[in-house]
Amino acid sequence: MKTMVMLSNHHVHLTKEACDILFGEEGITFHHYLAEENGPWASNEFVDVGGPKGTISHLRVLGPLRGYTQCELLRTDCFKLGVDPPVRNSGKLEGAAELTLYGPKGELTVPCGILAWRHIHIDRETLAEIGKSFGDFVQVRTEGDRALVFEKVALVPGGKGLLMHVDTEEGNAAGCANGDMLEVII
């Protein structure tokens, strides 16, 4: 079985309340869809993010707004910020690193910093076909000079077929690019 892969740079999800504080009445505005139409989208808005040791600038806010505020960091960001966040599935913010988000209209300090757990969005039919449940792990192999096998790739809901998300460091380590088709080991 194959999955398409997409690489995610560091980015931010906001609640309505957080968005109001950071961006005021105008809120966030649509820039482009990340993958399929009517799915998640990149906004035109960015925040700076501060931690105990330093600040990183210009993290894009993704839409639509969510039920939680979450900052998905790269591990290299964490050294600059001075935080050691857990690796988590989206929305699982237990133990998330406390960060300050700086927007044009205000700032906000909340425990929201995580590293994203590598995962595949999979539909229920395909999940049943392979005899797995949401939350189970599979492995994914990449080819080429930087061939590797990602272990503990979580199966999560969302979308049609299979779509894997890794962060840019994971994708670069594996030598893969957006849209590559990777082998899933069940």
Added chain:
Amino acid sequence: MKTMVMLSNHHVHLTKEACDILFGEEGITFHHYLAEENGPWASNEFVDVGGPKGTISHLRVLGPLRGYTQCELLRTDCFKLGVDPPVRNSGKLEGAAELTLYGPKGELTVPCGILAWRHIHIDRETLAEIGKSFGDFVQVRTEGDRALVFEKVALVPGGKGLLMHVDTEEGNAAGCANGDMLEVII
């Protein structure tokens, strides 16, 4: 069998001639040893690096000087620079990306940009013990939330025992840190 791992950030090696052009008579000066005493060292000197699309600043020059000029990039640098360098063992500069190095005393444009091929420095005795030759590959497994198996890890000369080098993106993708002991799969 276990190997210690060290993460390398992007960095530059210079020939005597390149060093003269970039830094003049003073050359590069010792800052600290990277690992064991009398091994490779970090200098106090940095260069900026330019490609067709952009420039990245502040890459550290490593000592001692070598028989070749080589810029070991992170893959994320390559998008900023606008280059697509090959993954190569150190000193194998066939097809290396042409880059301009900017020093305080001058600049230099040479084909020197590579991504480092992940490798383990291993001594001849241990190499013989495991029935391998220099240039052969092994696999290396990491544990934890970001567990993965690096394939095609090259065995190269240098040092005593085993010491694995990956770049910071590879190390971050695998959730490992300097000094971690990783499982070698022969």
